[in-house]
Amino acid sequence: MSQARSSLSRTIAAHAVLITYTLIALFPVFVILINSVKSRRAIFAHPLALPGPGSFDLIGFTTVLQQGDFLRYFGNSMIVTVTSLVLVLLFGAMAAFALSEYRFRGNLLLGLYLALGIMIPIRLGTVAILQMMVAAHLVNTLLALILVYTAQGLPLAVFILSEFMKTVSDDLKNAGRIDGLSEYRIFFRLVLPLVRPAMATVAVFSMIPIWNDLWFPLILAPAEATKTLTLGSQVFIGQFVTNWNAVLASLSLAILPVLVLYLIFSRQLIRGITAGAVK
């Protein structure tokens, strides 16, 4: 009896701590979202009040959509993120397959070489990357960003995917070989569909830093035509710092796409992180 009571009080305490931290995590986002649809006066008078009939105002959003080129920034971010992801997944899976499937001289060394990039941040090579992009006339192109993000994403992708590919049954692959499938078909037809969950994990993991990066867009592609959403909103907010409606609205516009994507993929993401655990 006493044990049951103590476990009940422990459960309550656990919930209390978790709820408190959840509030800390969500509160700032919540404050921005509710204030972005309020009038200027309401923002300052009652910052924590929900928008009501008296205070509801979309002036911030109309300013942002008139002034900033958010649609283009969004498009640029989409192009860069999606193309980089496709390249990371395709090239990463191909290399992972070669490393996990075949025994050849230098296999281990090549694996270590590719894993080096997990620990050493690509940013440290920025000076030479910029010089290289200038020489190749790729500055202020989305291609420069795509190349950098592909290189940045590959090490982790190869590492995770080759772990998963080791679990694909040899019998299946050998059956394919007996049926006369080429190695390429074995990879694309047999192995790739089987590691799809791992691909999704790598995709979600690689996507967040690419979408959110500020450093490389700032250095390699700061032109108006190639600004990504992250850089675009940074510059925009910097210019409109005193227009609180516009600032709050542009922050909300930057939060919402990521938030929606996250809520769609969150189960996948969490399953990916805990994959080792529930295997």
Add this chain to the structure above:
Amino acid sequence: MADKRPVRWHIGVFLAPAVAIYTAVMIFPLFATLNLSLYTTVHQVSQFVGLGNFRKLLGDPNWSGQFWNALGNNFWFFVVNMAVQNPIGVALAALLSSPRLRGAAIYRTAIFIPTILSFVIVGFVWKLILSPLWGIAPDMLAAVGLKSLFAPWLGDAHYALTVMALISVWQFIGIPMMLIYAALLTIPDEVIEAAEMDGITGMRQFWKIKLPLILPSIGIISILTFVGNFNAFDLIYVTQGALAGPNFSTDLLGTFLYRTFFGFQLQLGDPNMGATIATAMFGIILVGVCIYLFGIQTRLRRYQF
């Protein structure tokens, strides 16, 4: 396979794209940057100066003051992150993994949300909330009777760096939480049951049974925090600008590198000194990673179930 080995071209085809892009865009520029740090540019002519740039960075008062300031700040940034983020992350994970906890998935999803937001959003959100103009932070302190504690922290050289580090903790707490949570789930039920048989439950069970088993994960988190912190730039740039104000009190190696490489206000950009700072950062990160790999990881005991 053994007697005749035709050239297996497909291996090359599978490896070529990844190795080529990785080598050309990551490894080659990294070494080219290390190499650039050995040169200086005089009247647009590149001259070899050996370790001269490093002597300048560490010896010339114009440079060394800024460098040691940035390094010291970076170290404090890392200390706050390690001391606050990782214990809270472990505690949250331990609570989440307790059996039969309702709503664990909701808590997990919610607490991870700050981690997916970009630095631009995080930086400005906190700048607005802490702003004395808007008054959310002072009003909330006033509500609990602590209004006198409020100060414009981000504008005060004594507090700004610590506040920035705490914002970084807020943003990234999801990562230790998730990784530790995953590690706690791998502990087999038999181990926990055996402990319960012996009467080890609750907090004691955590300290005596679970914590030793998740030490390798805590090691990985520490090294991730280290690499991430000594490479940080975005949050400071967004919140405090390239000058890392007030009075360089929030300057990290990343912002110092950016200012040196691109120049700011009256100072012209200097790629060679930028490369020198990048090389110094490379050395610091390499030393940290080596200490972890050879000094810590090999001593951690791993348990096989």
